[in-house]
Amino acid sequence: MLILELIVKKLDASATGVYLITVTPFTDSGALDLASTDRMIDFCLDKGVTGLTVLGIMGEATKLTAEESRVFVKQVLTRVAGRVPVVVGASAPGFAPMRELTDSVMTLGAAGVMVAPPSSVRTDDQIVAYFDMVNETLGKDVPWVLQDHPVSTGVQMSTPVILRILKNSPTCVMLKHEDCPGLAKLSSIRAASERGEVRRVSILTGNGGGLFLPEELTRGADGAMTGFAYPEMMVDVCRAFAADDIEKAHTIFDAYLPLARYEQQTGIGLAVRKHILAERGVIASAAIRKPGPKLSAADIADIARLTVRQTRRLAEIA
Template sequence: MKDIKECYERLKGIFNITVTPFTPTGEIDFAALSENIERVIAQGYDGLLIGGTYGEFPVMSLAERRALFIYVMDFVKDRVAVMLCSAASDPRDARELTKLAGELGGLPMVTAPFVSEITDEQIVTYFEEMALLSRTGILVYNAPGIGITLTPNLLERLADISGVVGIKQGDLTPTVIDQIANRLAGKLRLFCASDLAFLGPMMAGFDGISTTNSGALPELILATYRALEQGDANTAKALHQLWFEYRTLARQHGQPQLVKAAMALRGFNGGMVRPPLKPISEQALQSLTKVMQQLASDSRTGVKLSFEQPLARNL
């Protein structure tokens, strides 16, 4: 993407939140990353989100994050739109990554500063400064899980900043979604940050969804989204209900741990997680295997497993 206008036009649809595969010795497995990216592009995903929360950016060095951005953008070659998470606890790192992401043709995804008792005015100033660094604009990530929660009123102020292309909304409270959809739709792109509960925001008027679990269930989640996109709410609801038990496990055992374990059961190489995260327990793996077998037995899901007898554990 060459500029803010093109970035805005392409920032819609379903984006795969790509997990970062780590080898047993802790390095980024770029070969596995390429395979996983190629899979979702071939299946028809509209974009990628690289190095996000579930891409484990908090446990990566600045040098690793730079290398990740450069590798992915060279590999993708603008076939799909790419969000590049430039969030960082150190604003100097965030600035450097935001600038790099824009230079590479990606869209920097920026969170509010990780600072307690920061004022709304300081938050607005921070995003104004970040927006100036990127030729493709920035995406505001409202991420309650890793920082402060931006209110609808504050998001409206951020939407007025030149260079803010969209919002990735992590606070999915119904009243908040209603306010954002009705106040900001059409002004900038609105993305739902949770594939566990994306039906509501999309029906309310959001432009897209970023999905972590599409790493493990790419066909099913894509079919769910496309049905909703085409106005077939009944099919979307039925497909979304099919993987409720999987979502239950995801809430219990965490992401990206569960996603990487589910990918392994399918023969996809999601790699290891990095400490302080740990692989899911044997008991959790048994529960996951049962759920994945149930999904594979339903022709509507498109899920196929890589084993006949459980368990094949490589995490």
């Protein structure tokens, strides 16, 4: 593990590109599938992702035991072997398990952790006070990501609140922006840093598997931190934007949009993603830990039809 600690670069505010949120592969019986985990990591790196994020909401983190979380993260970090940064979701009901998980994964070679507010905080002052305690818990040496995802947390963080958190949090180096609608909010946060009101941090977006990625990049996002069964879409869109070929970025995005939209359905989205990843040979099973949805025959037929159309469209624009 000493080798990993020497070669892994910690997350910082200059982060750009695509930090793909991975699924957690399971066997049909519901056990962790570490062989598929290795195959999934190889697939993501082959597609050109800049980094990885594990134990996110779509990674079924709440269905894992503490030991399973450590085993999975260790498997991912071992396979990555320092080639890209890995961010680990560390949100927890209390600060003791947050600290325990953070210490564990940072020792293993994680680049940083991600924290979302708990549903128990409601007022602006409560939210800011909570993240002051996050700073105390994580300490001065752990870079962390502020996750703004009100759909899952039930916590609305306004632009002024986020700016207050950033001002109080020198080790918060990234905002995972996934409020929706959120383009105006993204523009406001970026404008505040440009005016010098707050230091500039990396902003990676997570809305709906990249459903608003071109517009978010135009508004000042540095890339994406979300999941999609075709991560190459986000990689190619970000590369086109970086090359200032905006039209190409939109053309690529449009080709994947129907399937990306289908994958973002409330309730069955993760099942769709895992089904496609299994069809692509990335994971052995599309199993979701209970409680979880199952696709119908009609769902599977829809996915097959959209995949054929996507393949044809990509060939046309190649």
